[in-house]
Amino acid sequence: MGIISYIKSEIRTIRERDPAIKSNLEVLLYPGFKAILSHRVAHKLYLKEYYFMARWISQRTARKTGIEIHPGAKIGKGLFIDHGNGVVIGETAEIGNYVTLYQGVTLGGTGKEQGKRHPTIKDHVMISAGAKVLGSFIVGEHAKIGAGAVVLNEVPPNSTIIGVPRHVVKQGEISTYSDLNEEKTLCQFLQKPA
Template sequence: MQGQESNIVFLPVEDAARREVSALWDTLRLEANAAVHRDTALARAMNSAVLMHAGFGHALSHRLAIKLADHDIDRDELLALIHGAYMDRPGLLGAAAADLQAVKDRDPSNAEVLTPFLYFKGFSALQGYRIAHWLWANGRKHLARHIQSRISEAFGIDIHPAAVVGRGVMLDHGSGLVIGETAVVEDEVSILQNVTLGGTGKETGDRHPKVRRGVLIGAGAKILGNIEIGIGAKVGAGSVVVSPVAPYSSVVGVPARTVGRRHTALPGVTMDQSVSEPEYII
């Protein structure tokens, strides 16, 4: 297994993305070594997950293959498949690095990249989706559906392979998250658990929400239909949204209504979950 991984050569990526991935990989290795230094019982785990690998792409491929393998497609087959995706689309690694950095920057319970890389199912599910999306785009739809199904079984997160998801996205906890076929989630969005980006049950074709950059979606929110959630918007926990949401505004309730004053920040980045007039925490 180790010999097989060491023979994989990844294609070059754009300079900025390559630097991003390289810097993150250096940090990941430092944190893994520090974990072993603090607790030697972790030596085998850190070696298998991080330290034995030649780079971030190798380590991430190995991690996903372990988590998503089953009796239909085993670990070695998945490892080769994921390697193939990263060789064909090196930008997938840049997106993964941006996602991992987003978790470190936004999650107050976590101050490193090692923990979400190893244990956070929102991060793992999102990277599995990226592989399924690559398969879907290349016409391998049944295999994409297989990956989608395994992500749902392993993590309790269901993202259709045809959905479009940007970079620097955080799926916090992720449990119960559903993202439909024609949904779009742009860069720097943060989504908490038990959220649905779904259809209304009546339409066909383009029928799912378009979530613009920097949006924050609170736990349990349901956003239904081909509607736009504008850049920098906040959607309150438990809200049911069936109408478009203006940029930099906050909506809460069932059905959702606009509350508070317009803001200017990107709450998906700042994780500011408060609104004023009336006071409300999403």
């Protein structure tokens, strides 16, 4: 894919996922767009072992956008970083196609792993604001990770994860978190007149 085709594809991705964007030109101001475009260049340099230049580009981009992507990270097509300030993506992270990350997301390590230290995010995953996904494991396709969740181990496909530590609250179409029903019952009880 040529650079013009790539840029058009990225513009289309952002316009499809962010209703606040009103024109293609506005996308050019978008921090997520700048960060991903810079990462593509830095990653190519990293693969050719021009490590200093790759890091220079990534660190310069981090200062300008607030989004830090290590040039070694592998990123598929259609990554959407919305309100990206504080996003950190580690060196051995792998991100599939059509993934959405919100502000403050960290795809990092725990400091205990050697080699592959960061998570692998499969296709069509959404990771909400402030979530921390730490360690070398897989987040399955179509998974959703809630705001502020701390995830330290594998996430099954089609799951919804919340909390600290993380809880699977939905697996496919099946709700797995019984406390939600208990909370609803408690709220109904508290609303009844004495």
